[in-house]
Amino acid sequence: MHAGDLVFASVILLSGNNFQKTTTLAKFMKLSFLSSSTFHRIQKTYLVPSIDRFWIQKQDDTLREFENTDVIVLEKEFPEIKHSFDVWHGTKNLDIKLTKISQEKENKELLVWVNYIVNHYWHTAEVATSSEEFLWFVPFANSTFTNGCQNGPLEDGTHSKESTSELENFQNLILMYASKRHSYSPPVYRARNRLAAIDHNAHAEREVMKNRDGSLRWQRSYNKTTSCEGGKQL
Template sequence: MANFLQLPLSKCHYSDHSTGTYCDGHPPFHVKSRPRGTALIIEWFCPRGHKLWSWNSQPKLKYGMQGGDFMLSTNILLSGNNFSKIALLFRFMNIRMVTSKTFYSVQGTYCLKSIQQFWEEKRNAIIKKLQSKDRVVALADGRMDSPGHSAMCCTYTTMDLDTMDIISVVNVDKRWVGYKSGVMEKAAFIQTFDSLTKEVNIKEIVTDAHVQIAALMHPERGRYKDQAITHSLDVWHAAKNLTKKLHAVGMISGQKLILGWIKDIVNHFWYACQHTSTREEFMDVWKGVLHHVTGEHEWGFGRCFHAPLAENPDKELIPHGSAAHVALSRIVLNQRWLKDIEKLLTFRTTAELESFQNHILMYAGKRFAFSFGVYEARTLLAALDYNHHNHRPVHVNIKGQVSHKRVYNKKSQRYSVHTVKETKDYGYIPELQTRILEKRLSSAGGLPKRRSIQADDPRALGPLSGISPPPTAELVQTQQRRGQVVIITKSPLHFCGRKLHKCNFCFLQDLCDT
């Protein structure tokens, strides 16, 4: 198509200033097209090879950077995508793509700091509103960046209970805690708590039953014993732990009857935590489940609080004194499990925070590896996304009814329903894009040829493994694979019988005739 474009020129306008000669080239002019990144460049040349005109499908930024390439690199990060996947998509569609070097340079030079600054501004606005409150209840939980015990980073997130807004996101690298991933959550909690207590009036904090955090919040020996802050435990995690214990004992032969009562026992646990305020009250209600499963609803000085039941129960009763009943009693009356029961009676749950932890997977999946700075930026993007869309209204259909969506749970084998909210608008993204673009336009140079490691980058402390890697050539020589037999001898090469090989004077009798 470019060959049919006619330039409004009657001749070549090239001139040599040193000799004073002019080119006398006339149309038709030659047209050449070449790709550059995601752009197409079309150039017109006269018959003598002088370039007359050049057209680029994208606008150019300062220092020659193409606007489309810059925004593509920026939005891959802002949308939570990965360069390798987008590059593969473009390859399958036969579309030119920016190089990985360009993408990582744009990401590290212009995006990461802009995202951090943008998050701090949004966070400060939330903190300013909370400073007027006399009492703030915070939900806190940690998340590792990869499954198993090989985590590199821990993200510790704090949410305000009333507004359900994320008020703190702290990331800790394993290299900052002596290469011990088991203490990253403790270090992240200390960093979070020390910072938040100076900004807002926290009177209660809700976490899961993490042993190290419980030690920090111990009212007599803990690090924060003098701050008079209530430490509550998440009821949802406790109920989940109870479900696992019941399911485990229910799978044992002779105790199968417990499986049919798991849902009722867990619901009773929720009820006991919600309607009691002391350990004694809780135990009076909680122990009643041992009578209820046997069909006994009044005993001694206690009774069940439910309405009258049908004469023919839909579940098989657990006989008193049976193996199933004894196993259930051990769980219900387990002192180790009940030692922190007072922390559950505030009836707090971090379910909304767990929802945000799951939302982080959109930006930082656990099957992908990121450098610390990129991982931190992606968690902040998840927090910006969550806070911006947290309070959006519910969706109303054309009939004026609130929309709902049903979801099937394979584990519980039943359907549940939840309210559908309006589609996300990502209204904060244009402002963030503008910040990043302005940083590029105000820069004093182009993309750096080499990306230097900053002083606060944990990579400056050494490799993640803590061991300096040997040269690749050395690994190639020393590494042995399964099924590969390596024979090392010091004998010289010589020809014997069938082939030229190393032998130790006939130690390979089947090949050597010497």
């Protein structure tokens, strides 16, 4: 086996790519590339076992870290755990539905209000202390827009304790390593999911990027549906 074959095979798997796309790129660039049989043999013999061993090592390290520490793992053993409405999904679905309605000819005037409504909905979920209070806050009184809403602009990355947006980010990371458009053998699929988990855990506690003056660094982004400008932290 050539050393270059091992490097190419490793890069394909560890970067979340697939062999077919990479070999097509090499073909257009007229580069010599390893064959499909060689790639899958290296993946099965060396790469997947290495990923599995590294995963088990990380698991053992985590178990040692939380040794003699109380950790909640089962819902049946802890029925007193509060199960809350997923605010992030609720806000996202509200945004999608309002945007769809506002695209109808007779509802075009609603489009400019979509961001304000979604913003108010999110803020209400954060400040309300009960479902009854939440339902009381949601209707829009005239003073909401004449005197200004108490909450400021809704910022991407602002999560309440009932949000599962972090889980959604992890699911997207899994799709980067194990796309639904491709099929994998069980060992390879398991290895790709473990790579996603390793990647996620390695960056979970990473600090937000800041400017030289210490302020948070933001990146300009645009809503594909409404063409409205927004921002997100890096």
